[in-house]
Amino acid sequence: MIGWLKAQLNYLKGKAAIGKDVDFWVDSTFENQEEPGNSAILEALQRGATIEHLLQFDPEIAQNAGLKDWFTRFYNGVYSGLQEQQFGTAGNPVMDSSGPARDGTDIVDNERSSATGSADSGSTKSGVGIGKP
Numbered sequence: 660m661i662g663w664l665k666a667q668l669n670y671l672k673g674k675a676a677i678g679k680d681v682d683f684w685v686d687s688t689f690e691n692q693e694e695p696g697n698s699a700i701l702e703a704l705q706r707g708a709t710i711e712h713l714l715q716f717d718p719e720i721a722q723n724a725g726l727k728d729w730f731t732r733f734y735n736g737v738y739s740g741l742q743e744q745q746f747g748t749a750g751n752p753v754m755d756s757s758g759p760a761r762d763g764t765d766i767v768d769n770e771r772s773s774a775t776g777s778a779d780s781g782s783t784k785s786g787v788g789i790g791k792p
Contacts, residue, residue, distance in 0.1 A: 667696030675729035685736030
């Protein structure tokens with residue numbers, strides 16, 4: 660999943676850099692969620708990834724105000740869409756109180772285990788394993 664997540668963030672960075680419409684790409688993520696890159700983004704957010712976690716995968720995005728703004732709006736749109744899918748209404752605060760931790764404590768480094776050849780899936784006791792850059 661990490662490889663697809665990084666690839667999709669890089670792809671979206673190109674769209675952001677040329678000023679493409681954020682809402683279009685939010686909608687596209689949901690409409691094409693079967694595609695691996697979109698699936699990776701949706702899964703990461705469902706597992707508790709914050710915008711700060713996603714920005715760690717590409718320092719250029721974090722350091723460029725325009726890109727960071729675009730990705731923050733993208734993240735907020737996708738997060739809202741996931742809440743709407745799960746709870747039937749956008750902006751439902753239940754996700755924050757009963758859903759995945761939003762502080763990143765459930766995000767683990769499964770890339771390290773992959774690099775060492777470990778059979779560990781990268782899962783934690785909460786079952787999350789999207790990894791860090």
